[in-house]
Amino acid sequence: MFETDDPLVREYFRKMIGEEGLRIMENVPEGEITDREIATLNDIKPTSVRKVLYKLYESRIAEYRTERDDDSGWITYWWSFNRDNVKKMMDKEVDDELTGLRTKLEYERSGEFYQCRCRCVLFEEAAEKDFWCEECESHFEYLDNGALIKELEELIEEREGETKVEGLIKGDGERRIEGS
Numbered sequence: 758m759f760e761t762d763d764p765l766v767r768e769y770f771r772k773m774i775g776e777e778g779l780r781i782m783e784n785v786p787e788g789e790i791t792d793r794e795i796a797t798l799n800d801i802k803p804t805s806v807r808k809v810l811y812k813l814y815e816s817r818i819a820e821y822r823t824e825r826d827d828d829s830g831w832i833t834y835w836w837s838f839n840r841d842n843v844k845k846m847m848d849k850e851v852d853d854e855l856t857g858l859r860t861k862l863e864y865e866r867s868g869e870f871y872q873c874r875c876r877c878v879l880f881e882e883a884a885e886k887d888f889w890c891e892e893c894e895s896h897f898e899y900l901d902n903g904a905l906i907k908e909l910e911e912l913i914e915e916r917e918g919e920t921k922v923e924g925l926i927k928g929d930g931e932r933r934i935e936g937s
């Protein structure tokens with residue numbers, strides 16, 4: 758049921774449901790299906806299938822309805838999958854990644870960086886310490902981050918090309934200061 762030729766989609770679901778989960782979901786036909794049918798289809802244990810299904814359920818990609826057999830009392834779970842939500846989740850994933858990249862780019866552009874053997878600091882902090890790090894006992898030396906900035910710009914451009922979502926920038930994102 759997944760458009761598996763898209764590497765972004767594959768990577769995303771691999772993170773969520775693992776390699777086995779990915780294989781299971783590739784074999785799921787459209788429409789409603791029971792967990793036992795999926796298990797038979799893939800020749801694996803129903804418990805493994807259910808584990809995958811509940812993860813997808815948590816992400817609102819899978820839904821189910823139950824049907825109770827009046828005679829046996831047996832409850833059947835009919836599962837179905839929401840393709841729109843797959844798309845939405847993907848957009849969000851790219852969105853989050855872009856926000857992270859933009860935040861990092863903004864930080865890298867925010868000043869001049871100096872590096873000792875143990876970390877990387879802004880010019881102001883290096884100057885304050887007379888360009889000497891007492892922790893690792895080495896000099897703070899100027900770090901040219903031009904190549905990194907260029908790399909980030911290219912990554913952002915690439916990711917922007919992968920999505921057509923409007924209004925990608927949301928909130929402030931998480932401002933993270935990288936150690937080195």
Ligand SMILES: [Zn+2]
Pocket residue numbers: 873874875876890891892893894895
């Ligand atoms: Zn140091």
